[in-house]
Amino acid sequence: MSSWIFGYGSLVWRPDLPYSEARWGWIEGWERRFWQGSPDHRGQPDDPGRVLTLIQRRNARCWGRVYQIDPAQEEAVMKKLNHREKAGYDLIDVAVETKAGIVLAKTYVGNATNPHFLGPAPLRDMLSQIRRCHGPSGSNKDYVLELAKALREVETPSEEPELFVLATALGAT
Numbered sequence: 001m002s003s004w005i006f007g008y009g010s011l012v013w014r015p016d017l018p019y020s021e022a023r024w025g026w027i028e029g030w031e032r033r034f035w036q037g038s039p040d041h042r043g044q045p046d047d048p049g050r051v052l053t054l055i056q057r058r059n060a061r062c063w064g065r066v067y068q069i070d071p072a073q074e075e076a077v078m079k080k081l082n083h084r085e086k087a088g089y090d091l092i093d094v095a096v097e098t099k100a101g102i103v104l105a106k107t108y109v110g111n112a113t114n115p116h117f118l119g120p121a122p123l124r125d126m127l128s129q130i131r132r133c134h135g136p137s138g139s140n141k142d143y144v145l146e147l148a149k150a151l152r153e154v155e156t157p158s159e160e161p162e163l164f165v166l167a168t169a170l171g172a173t
Helices: 071-084 123-132 140-150 161-171
Strands: 003-007 021-038 049-069 089-098 103-109
Touching: 003 071, 003 089, 021 103, 021 161, 049 071, 049 089, 049 123, 049 140, 123 140, 123 161, 140 161
Parallel strands: 003 103
Antiparallel strands: 003 049, 021 049, 021 089, 049 103, 089 103
């Protein structure tokens, strides 16, 4: 039986993994927030970028992409993803709603107790950090702008104020 991976950040626009099927979908009761530090991909250890995690919130909905992984490739894919998401993320199970039905998938969440969790910050501080930070995977600014661009393709609801406010401000600079 195939397994599924739900991506809500860079996996949406840059999956960089072999998959047999990809679908747009959403999870209920979670919202994406730029509250996780990235000392290894979108920033440096002494100046971490600001990347996404999921925060539980009643009546929230988080859109993303769910990828079906061939069982023969699952071990290699999970090894790669575990390395990619190593800076404070835990693997959890989620139910992803898609137009073709519900898919049980795994996703990565940086909880508030991990050492790279940054938590909320004023918009001006987040913008300054995102504009400044750059790591081996590219600029923090591109991370935000590419995700916003990809999510606009599926007409995501305006329940994404943090993402689209940041993207609008970053696009104007």
